[in-house]
Amino acid sequence: MSKKTSERPVFPFTSIVGQEEMKLSLILNVIDPKIGGVMIMGDRGTGKSTIVRALVDLLPPIDVVENDQYNSDPYDPELMSDEVLEKLNKNEKLPIVQIKTPMIDLPLGATEDRVCGTIDIEKAISEGKKAFEPGLLAQANRGILYVDEVNLLDDHLVDVLLDSAASGWNTVEREGISICHPARFILVGSGNPEEGELRPQLLDRFGMHAQIKTVKDPSSRVKIVQQRELFERNPKDFKQKYQDEQDKLMEKIKNARKNLKNITIKYELLEKISQICSDLNVDGLRGDMVTSRAAKALVAFENRNEVTSKDIFTIITLCLRHRLRKDPLEQIDSGFKVQESFKRVFNYE
Numbered sequence: 585m586s587k588k589t590s591e592r593p594v595f596p597f598t599s600i601v602g603q604e605e606m607k608l609s610l611i612l613n614v615i616d617p618k619i620g621g622v623m624i625m626g627d628r629g630t631g632k633s634t635i636v637r638a639l640v641d642l643l644p645p646i647d648v649v650e651n652d653q654y655n656s657d658p659y660d661p662e663l664m665s666d667e668v669l670e671k672l673n674k675n676e677k678l679p680i681v682q683i684k685t686p687m688i689d690l691p692l693g694a695t696e697d698r699v700c701g702t703i704d705i706e707k708a709i710s711e712g713k714k715a716f717e718p719g720l721l722a723q724a725n726r727g728i729l730y731v732d733e734v735n736l737l738d739d740h741l742v743d744v745l746l747d748s749a750a751s752g753w754n755t756v757e758r759e760g761i762s763i764c765h766p767a768r769f770i771l772v773g774s775g776n777p778e779e780g781e782l783r784p785q786l787l788d789r790f791g792m793h794a795q796i797k798t799v800k801d802p803s804s805r806v807k808i809v810q811q812r813e814l815f816e817r818n819p820k821d822f823k824q825k826y827q828d829e830q831d832k833l834m835e836k837i838k839n840a841r842k843n844l845k846n847i848t849i850k851y852e853l854l855e856k857i858s859q860i861c862s863d864l865n866v867d868g869l870r871g872d873m874v875t876s877r878a879a880k881a882l883v884a885f886e887n888r889n890e891v892t893s894k895d896i897f898t899i900i901t902l903c904l905r906h907r908l909r910k911d912p913l914e915q916i917d918s919g920f921k922v923q924e925s926f927k928r929v930f931n932y933e
């Protein structure tokens with residue numbers, strides 16, 4: 585069976601109705617992975633995993649070193665495994681192939697060894713070699729790591745994932761043997777708030793937080809059901825119908841990635857972002873940095889050069905709502921508090 589026919593059909597991203605918060609958060613993280621990933625909280629059956637898979641299908645293929653278990657970048661030493669770096673230093677030719685941007689699903693019952701990889705101590709001692717079996721973090725390098733029900737995952741494991749996502753490296757140490765390899769990925773976590781929230785310390789480490797709700801409008805619900813039925817009846821024709829829109833969006837993302845370094849943001853806007861974070865008692869400086877990065881990514885996506893206050897208004901709730909200290913007696917939504925503070929500081933109607 586050819587690779588094309590054996591691949592499972594993926595629902596087109598541009599055909600998804602609603603859930604704009606989630607779609608925007610994912611696109612901005614793909615443009616600038618340094619934003620720090622997305623936490624998606626919402627009701628069951630709202631298409632969280634469908635949207636993430638649809639996004640991966642949009643991304644351009646990446647160049648990797650052939651037969652390398654870490655998806656090493658053949659042009660960037662920072663994104664190479666030790667083995668590839670060694671070959672490069674010896675001036676050996678690196679065989680290059682193109683692969684789809686990887687998307688790795690983290691199973692709920694995954695162990696730390698399965699996630700981080702394992703060192704074969706016996707082999708290391710008997711043969712004097714670093715015998716390492718790479719885990720899911722190696723497979724996710726330069727791609728997306730998707731964790732469904734992240735709020736049910738062991739806190740220690742969430743910590744490991746967030747550390748790797750932030751540093752871009754995974755280190756495994758056993759019995760005095762240490763292995764380190766690149767693990768640069770966009771971490772996307774999803775969960776249902778009814779099953780418990782993440783600890784605030786962990787939640788704060790996600791760059792953005794999208795809330796998705798079940799669509800209430802009957803006509804939109806009917807459209808979603810019809811779209812799904814059409815796709816299941818004939819996935820190929822359904823995808824073909826949206827191919828032009830998919831290609832345009834893919835091109836926009838590619839251009840935005842290239843233009844990101846040229847985007848400017850005025851000092852007074854940065855000052856106002858920091859004032860909002862200060863007014864809302866946001867701990868640390870992560871909120872300030874993520875808001876600035878997300879605003880720049882939005883401007884790059886819209887093919888402009890400079891951040892405006894409107895851009896900041898568009899993304900600031902997604903960047904700050906999960907960083908506010910929660911008062912259990914308070915009924916007001918944290919997103920509303922962020923918007924109120926923005927309007928006050930920016931004198932924005």
